[in-house]
Amino acid sequence: MKQSLGLLEVSGLALAITCADVMAKAAAITLLGFEKTNGSGWTLIKIAGDVASVQAAVITGASLAEQQQGLVAHKVIARPASDILQQPAAVNVSPESVGVKEDSLEDTSITETAQSEGLDSTLCNLCLDPACQRQKGEPRTLCLHAGQ
Template identity: 40%
Template sequence: MNKALGLIEALGLTTAVTALDAASKAADVTLVGFEKIIGVGKSVGVNIQIAGEVAAVQAAVDAAVTAGNRVGVIFSSHVIPRPHDEVDALISKFAKNVKNKVNKKETKKVAKQENKEENKK
């Protein structure tokens, strides 16, 4: 892989969304995954995984840490430049998790909308 993987671990969803927003605006990176983690700082944390060119990921992670710390707490961040090919399998798993989560939410939203329409009849 000629790209980099950036990892940002934030305390709480608001901090994570703020960090991701700043990262996305700072450089050309792609969200490849996110995970809720129970126990970070004795609370619920969110781990964000982004990918892109090495310099872009480094800039995005730096911007995310700065923005996230203004709103809440960023526990850790790390950039892995040009990760080993075996890490690609992990990145693919992250990407599938994001797609599955988005698809589930969209399916629920459509079902909810259909229920509202049926109840109006």
């Protein structure tokens, strides 16, 4: 039987896990995974199964998310292309496989710059006055020149 794809986007990871649990209990589906989307803490739940099961599961999950005021979007794709259901393999990249050069001119200039700026990191980043006791990250009111 042809697999279908169900997508449910909700606000928050806790709600996504709750919806996935309800969806799995409501119908015979396969949970493909969760995906964090960009912005607003949204999470996408991806499921697969036969068309009727996926539709029932997505409707159940969407109704729960709507009750919790966390529903963003939902969609059922009845017969997606075969490439859509396949997940790309994760690629682990190590520094050795990339071939990082240790003796480059850029590395030494960055190191020299960082060392010369080492003394400046203790100065106040607002007034840059060496007499100011405020350090970067402290409240602005501690700066000698805060009232000026």
